Amino acid sequence: MTxxxxxxxxxxxxxxxxxxxxxxxxxxxxxxxxGLKRGSVMExxxxxxxxxxxxAASKGHFVERVRGDAFQMPGTFIIDRDGLVRYTRYARHSxxxxxxxxxxxxxxxxxxxxxxxxxx
Amino acid sequence: MLKPGDAAPDVTFARSGGDEVALSxxxxxxxxxxxxxxxxx
Numbered sequence: 001m002t003x004x005x006x007x008x009x010x011x012x013x014x015x016x017x018x019x020x021x022x023x024x025x026x027x028x029x030x031x032x033x034x035g036l037k038r039g040s041v042m043e044x045x046x047x048x049x050x051x052x053x054x055x056a057a058s059k060g061h062f063v064e065r066v067r068g069d070a071f072q073m074p075g076t077f078i079i080d081r082d083g084l085v086r087y088t089r090y091a092r093h094s095x096x097x098x099x100x101x102x103x104x105x106x107x108x109x110x111x112x113x114x115x116x117x118x119x120x
Numbered sequence: 121m122l123k124p125g126d127a128a129p130d131v132t133f134a135r136s137g138g139d140e141v142a143l144s145x146x147x148x149x150x151x152x153x154x155x156x157x158x159x160x161x
Binding site: 031070076081094 | 121122123124125126127128129130131133134135136137138141143144146147148149150151152153154155156157158
């Protein structure tokens with residue numbers, strides 16, 4: 001989910017070869033509906049975000065120009081097949097994203113729950 | 121803020137090609153990971 005328009009979202013998908021859909025929310029209504037707020041200067045550009053950014057840069061990943069609201073905070077959610085939220089991660093700073101491993105564990109737990117109670 | 125166990129808001133978003141899609145179209149098929157990003161890269 002991105003703040004830009006649909007074409008920008010698709011360009012992002014194409015650039016990284018994403019095997020999943022990239023969607024657009026230029027009005028950020030979805031961001032607000034999911035409770036994602038605008039951050040403070042410290043949350044967006046504070047030491048924690050800078051340190052995480054430096055680590056990413058050391059691996060060749062760089063932040064490009066922000067399009068949309070530069071103070072919009074990110075977040076990650078997992079929703080099960082019944083439409084229930086099963087995982088939430090409201091970022092504590094702008095570079096606070098869950099690891100892939102954390103998401104895989106959360107998804108495995110959902111799958112385990114589905115095995116115990118097969119989805120109708 | 122949402123918490124585990126809450127009903128996920130079924131918001132509609134734009135995708136390339138001009139159409140719109142509701143999140144429920146995805147989560148009905150499989151558990152859905154939705155990452156709201158700040159910027160492009």
